Every structure is written in structure tokens, then in C-alpha cells.
Amino acid sequence: MNDPKLIPFNRPAITGAEEDYLAAVMKRGKFAAGGPFSTRCNAWLKEEFGTPDALTTTSCTHALEMAALLCDLEFGDEVILPSFAFSSTATAFARCGARLVFVDVEPATMNIDPEAVAAALTPKTRVIVALHYGGVACDMDALLALARQHGLLIVEDAAQAIFAEYRGAPCGTLGTFGCFSFHETKNLQCGEGGALLINEPQYVQRAEIIWEKGTDRTRFYRGEVDKYTWQDIGSSFVLGELNSAFLLAQLERGxxxxxxxxxxxxxxxxxxxxxxxxxxxxxxxxxxxxxxxxxxxxxxxxxxxxxxxxxxxxxxxxxxxxxxxxxxxxxxxxxxxxxxxxxxxxxxxxxxxxxxxxxxxxxxxxxxxxxxxxxxxxxx
Ligand SMILES: Cc1ncc(COP(=O)(O)O)c(C=O)c1O
CATH class of the missing domain: 3.90.1150.10 (Aspartate Aminotransferase, domain 1)
Incomplete structure (x- = not known):
């Protein structure tokens, strides 16, 4: 039953520019990733966040899965994450054979408690997941200090945190990898979508390969190789042109x-x-x-x-x-x-x-x- 007085929990954001961009895709008649809108979204993110690379994905779940693959975990390696988290935050690492170590959160923010992280470290710890709950950044000073001290990687689950900042630096750019969600429940949306920020240059080449089904197709598109071939494990993480067109309209008004x-x-x-x-x-x-x-x-x-x-x-x-x-x-x-x-x-x-x-x-x-x-x- 329609209730005219209903205040819904969420209404997906619409800026008004989506229709024109979608029409441009229809007119061009090409819908796979790699077209002008997906290229523009990646370039926009890379420039806005000043990162070595940014790759749009079909979801934040997939951005997290890419990040977990890039962490190169071995069976039994440990990943510390808050228990107050989404299933994808954990699944991404469990799929790579990691043991999940859940810790407590701080009451003021519901973000991971750095003291609990410190107490949970073992020689098998490889990654700390910084989930910025509600777009409020974790205590990154403390988490980055732990990571430096113990040689760990930080994956930011910034699903909810686009345009949030910590000491003036954007969430998503603080760890080794940052993962955004563009699900319709998030601040900026394209129905289902996400992005991975790669914050250290040594991961860029492998990230592009994992993103494109384990091939060097991205290099082929740039004219750097004559043929593309299977290079590594990977999956189809790329975001198609229709979703990218919709997303660009949102990024521009973010x-x-x-x-x-x-x-x-x-x-x-x-x-x-x-x-x-x-x-x-x-x-x-x-x-x-x-x-x-x-x-x-x-x-x-x-x-x-x-x-x-x-x-x-x-x-x-x-x-x-x-x-x-x-x-x-x-x-x-x-x-x-x-x-x-x-x-x-x-x-x-x-x-x-x-x-x-x-x-x-x-x-x-x-x-x-x-x-x-x-x-x-x-x-x-
Ligand atoms: C913290 C967090 N991480 C990851 C996700 C997954 O995002 P997506 O739906 O884009 O895969 C969500 C979804 O709500 C989330 O809240």
C-alpha cells in the first residue's frame, strides 16, 4: 500500500544528468567496459583522489575481493577486522584462505578499536581492515602506526566513506588499498558499483590484470602490447558502460x-x-x-x-x-x-x-x- 506520508529510510540519489549520459551510451551503441564513460570514471577517481590508480568495479564487494587478492595471502594468514561489519568485508579475505580475527569496536564511532587490534596481533597477521563506519574515519594514526611497526597491509573498507576525510586526507587513500561502494544505498550510486583505489604504485600492474580476468587487456587497450594473454588469476571485476555513465553523473555532483x-x-x-x-x-x-x-x-x-x-x-x-x-x-x-x-x-x-x-x-x-x-x- 502506498503511504503518501511515508519517510523512507533511503532514496537513491539522482542528479538529473544521468539520463543524458545514458542516452549518449545508447547512441554510441557499445556497452562493455573500456568505453569513454568507464575510462572517464577511472580517470576522475584517480585525479580526484590523487592515487597511482583507480579502477571501477561492479561492487565494493568486488573491490574488496581485488584488494584481498593483491594482498597475496597464504592459507592460514590472519586478517584483523571489526566484527561489526558487512559480510563482504570478511568474505573477501576468507575466499583467499585467510583466518578472520574479529575484534571489538569503539563506542563513539563503531569503528575498529586500535587497542583491540594491537592485542590481537600474532606472527601470522598480514592485514588490518579499516572500515570507516557511517563515513567517519577510523583512528588511522593508530592503525597506520601498527601497520608500520609490524609490516602489515591496510585495506580500507570505505564503502560508506567517499569524500570523508582523516586529517585532511580522503578516506580510501590512507591504506594500501581503498574500496568504495556505489550501491544505491550509498551517498553516490549507480545501482550496483564500486571502485578500488590502489595507493602504492607497485600494485598497479597486477591490479589491472586481476581486474580484467587475469589478462593484460588494459595494456592492450593502451597499445602497449600487440595481443592480450592470460597472465595471472583474476575475474571480471570491470564496470560496464551503462553503469559507468550513470556513475559519472554522480561523481561530478559528489x-x-x-x-x-x-x-x-x-x-x-x-x-x-x-x-x-x-x-x-x-x-x-x-x-x-x-x-x-x-x-x-x-x-x-x-x-x-x-x-x-x-x-x-x-x-x-x-x-x-x-x-x-x-x-x-x-x-x-x-x-x-x-x-x-x-x-x-x-x-x-x-x-x-x-x-x-x-x-x-x-x-x-x-x-x-x-x-x-x-x-x-x-x-x-
Ligand atoms: C562496510 C561495507 N562494506 C562493503 C559493502 C558491500 O558493498 P557492495 O554492495 O557495493 O558490494 C557494504 C554494503 O553495504 C558495506 O556496508
């Missing part, structure tokens, strides 16, 4: 989309801070080093039962709110493929009491949503 989301995020903060000060809810605390991108406005309520009650209460008022990750270490695959190391002080408790409020490009209902939350607590 700053405007981000600014609009940040406006709504700040409104939530203004309207809900009094409720937090009264102790009814908790709200995000963005560390000083971080400039976030307004991807998620979350609140934490007392416990799981209050979370369910509030979701139901908001639903009755035509407002969609949603919980987020179920901890990976307690999921069936997580129990099989990894283990939680250290104390689970925050992950299980806070994942069951966190909920996300509606927020999207063009959103204008923060006041109405906040008023409903306040009414739930009897505060008007």
Missing part, C-alpha cells in the same frame, strides 16, 4: 550530494542532542581528526527491546528506521571462518541497540523524524 547530506545530518544532531543530554539516547561523536560525509545518522537506545519498540513506533508514524550489522563473529559463517579475539565489550551490546534514521540526498524531514523520536520518549 560534493553537492555530500553537502546536502551533511546539512540533514547536522539538523538531526541539533534536534536530537537535547534527548542525548537527558540520557534517553546516545548519538555519534565525530573525532576531531575526522570530516565525515553524512552517510548515516545513528542513535543508540537502551537495549534491543527498546530498539524494536522504537522501530515499530516510528513505522506506525510512517517513518522507516533500520538496525545495522549483526556481529559477524556470531553469524554462522563467522563462527566457521574466524574467531573473536579480546573482549566483546561493545560489538554485541551496541549492535543490538543501534538504529539508523532516514537520510538521503534531498531529505527534508529531519525535524519530523526527530519529533517522533522525542515523542517516543515523552519529551516534546
Amino acid at each position: 560534493q553537492e550530494i555530500t553537502a546536502d547530506r551533511l546539512r540533514s545530518w547536522r539538523q538531526y544532531l541539533k534536534y536530537l542532542r537535547p534527548l542525548a543530554e537527558q540520557g534517553c539516547i546516545e548519538i555519534p561523536r565525530v573525532p576531531e581528526a575526522c570530516r565525515h560525509n553524512g552517510h548515516i545518522f545513528w542513535i543508540k537506545v537502551r537495549d534491543a527491546s527498546e530498539q524494536a519498540d522504537l522501530i515499530r513506533y516510528l513505522k506506525k508514524r510512517s517513518i522507516q528506521s533500520v538496525f545495522h550489522y549483526v556481529p559477524l563473529h556470531s553469524a554462522p559463517a563467522g563462527r566457521r571462518l574466524g574467531r573473536f579475539v579480546g573482549q566483546d565489550r561493545i560489538t554485541t551490546r551496541d549492535s543490538s541497540r543501534l538504529l539508523r534514521l532516514p537520510l538521503y540526498y534531498g531529505f527534508s524531514e529531519a525535524a519530523r523524524v526527530a519529533e517522533a523520536v522525542r515523542a517516543f520518549y515523552g519529551v516534546t
Whole structure:
């Protein structure tokens, strides 16, 4: 049933330029990757983020899988990641034979806790995954120091973090590899899509080969070889021309989309801070080093039962709110493929009491949503 008053949790961003770009692809009549729009997206990302290379992919899941392949893991190598994460964050490494080491998160950001990482290191540790939850950067100073000290790679799961920054540097450019998502639930979208930033030049050539089904087809397109041949393992990670055309329209307006989301995020903060000060809810605390991108406005309520009650209460008022990750270490695959190391002080408790409020490009209902939350607590 259509509810005209419904405030959905998400509306995929549309800038208005997508149709023209899609029409240009139709007119040209060529749809595979390697055309002008996929080339322009890669070039745009490379230039915007100032990285040695940037490759668009069919999803962030695939960008993470490319990053995991580039880490060249051996069976039994260990990868440390937050348990409060998406399945793809873990699967990418499990597919390469790595053991997953899940650790706790920090309550203010729900990002991986560097002290928990330090305590979980073993001689088999090879990679730390920095997932920037809600577009708020992890404590990268601490994670990079650990990586340097122990010779580890950092893969940034920046699925939610395009245009977010840490000490003025863009998320996605801080680790060895950075992975973005352009799924329709993300700030910038093309339905399904992603990108891998390669931040160290020695990985560029192999990344291009893995990206193109294990061949040197990218070099062939550039006229550097006469024929392309099978060079290495790889898969079909490339993004086709229609999705690339759609994506370019979003990239070009990315700053405007981000600014609009940040406006709504700040409104939530203004309207809900009094409720937090009264102790009814908790709200995000963005560390000083971080400039976030307004991807998620979350609140934490007392416990799981209050979370369910509030979701139901908001639903009755035509407002969609949603919980987020179920901890990976307690999921069936997580129990099989990894283990939680250290104390689970925050992950299980806070994942069951966190909920996300509606927020999207063009959103204008923060006041109405906040008023409903306040009414739930009897505060008007
Ligand atoms: C942190 C994180 N990583 C990876 C993904 C996977 O992204 P995609 O749907 O583009 O594969 C998601 C999806 O929501 C995510 O939240």
C-alpha cells in the first residue's frame, strides 16, 4: 500500500544528468567496459583522489575481493577486522584462505578499536581492515602506526566513506588499498558499483590484470602490447558502460550530494542532542581528526527491546528506521571462518541497540523524524 506520508529510510540519489549520459551510451551503441564513460570514471577517481590508480568495479564487494587478492595471502594468514561489519568485508579475505580475527569496536564511532587490534596481533597477521563506519574515519594514526611497526597491509573498507576525510586526507587513500561502494544505498550510486583505489604504485600492474580476468587487456587497450594473454588469476571485476555513465553523473555532483547530506545530518544532531543530554539516547561523536560525509545518522537506545519498540513506533508514524550489522563473529559463517579475539565489550551490546534514521540526498524531514523520536520518549 502506498503511504503518501511515508519517510523512507533511503532514496537513491539522482542528479538529473544521468539520463543524458545514458542516452549518449545508447547512441554510441557499445556497452562493455573500456568505453569513454568507464575510462572517464577511472580517470576522475584517480585525479580526484590523487592515487597511482583507480579502477571501477561492479561492487565494493568486488573491490574488496581485488584488494584481498593483491594482498597475496597464504592459507592460514590472519586478517584483523571489526566484527561489526558487512559480510563482504570478511568474505573477501576468507575466499583467499585467510583466518578472520574479529575484534571489538569503539563506542563513539563503531569503528575498529586500535587497542583491540594491537592485542590481537600474532606472527601470522598480514592485514588490518579499516572500515570507516557511517563515513567517519577510523583512528588511522593508530592503525597506520601498527601497520608500520609490524609490516602489515591496510585495506580500507570505505564503502560508506567517499569524500570523508582523516586529517585532511580522503578516506580510501590512507591504506594500501581503498574500496568504495556505489550501491544505491550509498551517498553516490549507480545501482550496483564500486571502485578500488590502489595507493602504492607497485600494485598497479597486477591490479589491472586481476581486474580484467587475469589478462593484460588494459595494456592492450593502451597499445602497449600487440595481443592480450592470460597472465595471472583474476575475474571480471570491470564496470560496464551503462553503469559507468550513470556513475559519472554522480561523481561530478559528489560534493553537492555530500553537502546536502551533511546539512540533514547536522539538523538531526541539533534536534536530537537535547534527548542525548537527558540520557534517553546516545548519538555519534565525530573525532576531531575526522570530516565525515553524512552517510548515516545513528542513535543508540537502551537495549534491543527498546530498539524494536522504537522501530515499530516510528513505522506506525510512517517513518522507516533500520538496525545495522549483526556481529559477524556470531553469524554462522563467522563462527566457521574466524574467531573473536579480546573482549566483546561493545560489538554485541551496541549492535543490538543501534538504529539508523532516514537520510538521503534531498531529505527534508529531519525535524519530523526527530519529533517522533522525542515523542517516543515523552519529551516534546
Ligand atoms: C562496510 C561495507 N562494506 C562493503 C559493502 C558491500 O558493498 P557492495 O554492495 O557495493 O558490494 C557494504 C554494503 O553495504 C558495506 O556496508
